[in-house]
Amino acid sequence: MNYSRSSLQYAREQDRKDPLRSFRSHFQMDDPHIIYLDGNSLGRLPLKTIGHMQEVIEKQWGNRLIRSWNDDWIGLTGRLSRKIASLVGASQDEILVGDSTSVNLYKLVIAALQHQEHRHIVISDNLNFPSDLYVLQGAIHLLGSKHELKLVESEDGIGIDPERIEQLIDKDTALLTLSHAAFKSAYLYDMEKITGMAHKKGALMLWDLSHSVGSVPVDLNRFEVDLAIGCTYKYLNGGPGAPAFLYIRKDLQEKLTSPIWGWFGSERQFDFDLKYQPAAGVQKFAAGTPGILSMAALEPALDIHLQAGMGAIREKSILQTEYVKNLAEVLLTSSGFVLGSPSDPSRRGSHISLKHPEGYRICQALIQDDKNPYQVIPDFRLPDNIRLGIAPLYTTFEELYHTITLLADIVSSGRFMNFSDTVSGVT
Numbered sequence: 001m002n003y004s005r006s007s008l009q010y011a012r013e014q015d016r017k018d019p020l021r022s023f024r025s026h027f028q029m030d031d032p033h034i035i036y037l038d039g040n041s042l043g044r045l046p047l048k049t050i051g052h053m054q055e056v057i058e059k060q061w062g063n064r065l066i067r068s069w070n071d072d073w074i075g076l077t078g079r080l081s082r083k084i085a086s087l088v089g090a091s092q093d094e095i096l097v098g099d100s101t102s103v104n105l106y107k108l109v110i111a112a113l114q115h116q117e118h119r120h121i122v123i124s125d126n127l128n129f130p131s132d133l134y135v136l137q138g139a140i141h142l143l144g145s146k147h148e149l150k151l152v153e154s155e156d157g158i159g160i161d162p163e164r165i166e167q168l169i170d171k172d173t174a175l176l177t178l179s180h181a182a183f184k185s186a187y188l189y190d191m192e193k194i195t196g197m198a199h200k201k202g203a204l205m206l207w208d209l210s211h212s213v214g215s216v217p218v219d220l221n222r223f224e225v226d227l228a229i230g231c232t233y234k235y236l237n238g239g240p241g242a243p244a245f246l247y248i249r250k251d252l253q254e255k256l257t258s259p260i261w262g263w264f265g266s267e268r269q270f271d272f273d274l275k276y277q278p279a280a281g282v283q284k285f286a287a288g289t290p291g292i293l294s295m296a297a298l299e300p301a302l303d304i305h306l307q308a309g310m311g312a313i314r315e316k317s318i319l320q321t322e323y324v325k326n327l328a329e330v331l332l333t334s335s336g337f338v339l340g341s342p343s344d345p346s347r348r349g350s351h352i353s354l355k356h357p358e359g360y361r362i363c364q365a366l367i368q369d370d371k372n373p374y375q376v377i378p379d380f381r382l383p384d385n386i387r388l389g390i391a392p393l394y395t396t397f398e399e400l401y402h403t404i405t406l407l408a409d410i411v412s413s414g415r416f417m418n419f420s421d422t423v424s425g426v427t
């Protein structure tokens, strides 16, 4: 067939050819009028999770009670570590699942700075997630304000040339920490190159994988990454506030000390000894009792990713972000939209940011206007980014087609002007 690339038929053809198309049916999709493009903030609910949670609550908690620790819960954390490890190219004993991304970052930053005691510079960038930068400021404060945080500034708000980072790293650099995929623009750093730059000067490298894990293949061991953290409620579909994870390269584990000494990170936890002895390996970075219910909800979600394979997910993600970019170029450029993501797919994660001076009101119209044939749920990041998050396990080309044509209609009709430009609530 010979359709125009900007036709609905073309989008449907892409969906028919999609090797991952059956995965959409693994998720709850109860409203055909909703196009959900926010899987990079809160992933969809896997159907298996519903039945699994019912069982965990009624049988494991309700019926088996405390016995469930030995039946299943002690093993659960290990299983999750193994599954996450295989998604990020690490081994099971380098991953610890639990706590939030922010807390895990705090633990690793304190440990890294204490280990690098003769170095006083911490480097990050202004594309990083603000919480990560707050955590860095807080860690420096706690350690007596002896460190200096240097932020590399992006010139175009989209990406940063690695050479500019290289110029900053020297023998005083204790730690370089960056988001692998930037939350606003989806700019994807070259993990191998940047990690190598840090190592050449003896700095530790810490990657935040929150916006890449589950959408971009990650190979921590191959590039000898020192430290990493990541989030599981975004592309990994683990559920609201799902447990995060941390990674410490095997040979570094004995050199680092966790700043929180709790019983789950101690050796022989059930001896109830009064003197703390750290557990071996990455386990010493655990603190207290893991949230078993949210851990349990994560497992079916990880299984879907393992079944689909990160290579296939990435391939579809690139086809879909390219599709959105090209369609936006054809249908939206004259309406004042500008691409806010890298145009090179190898330097881009799994969302497309479209910038527009009226971005907030356009977003409100996408979500709420009852004239829309579909309700599109993207998200908005100040000052002008409409983020279209693509989750290849369930996003279809047809949904992306409807989104871009709807955007064109909302702007050309001026319908967005019926909405307030006061930013409120969770965006």
Ligand SMILES: *Cc1c(COP(=O)(O)O)cnc(C)c1O
Residues within 6 Å of the ligand: 100, 101, 102, 103, 128, 129, 131, 132, 179, 183, 208, 210, 211, 231, 244
């Ligand atoms: C989502 C995200 C977080 C989230 O941190 P929480 O502690 O889960 O709230 C942190 N860092 C980055 C880069 C993120 O994208």
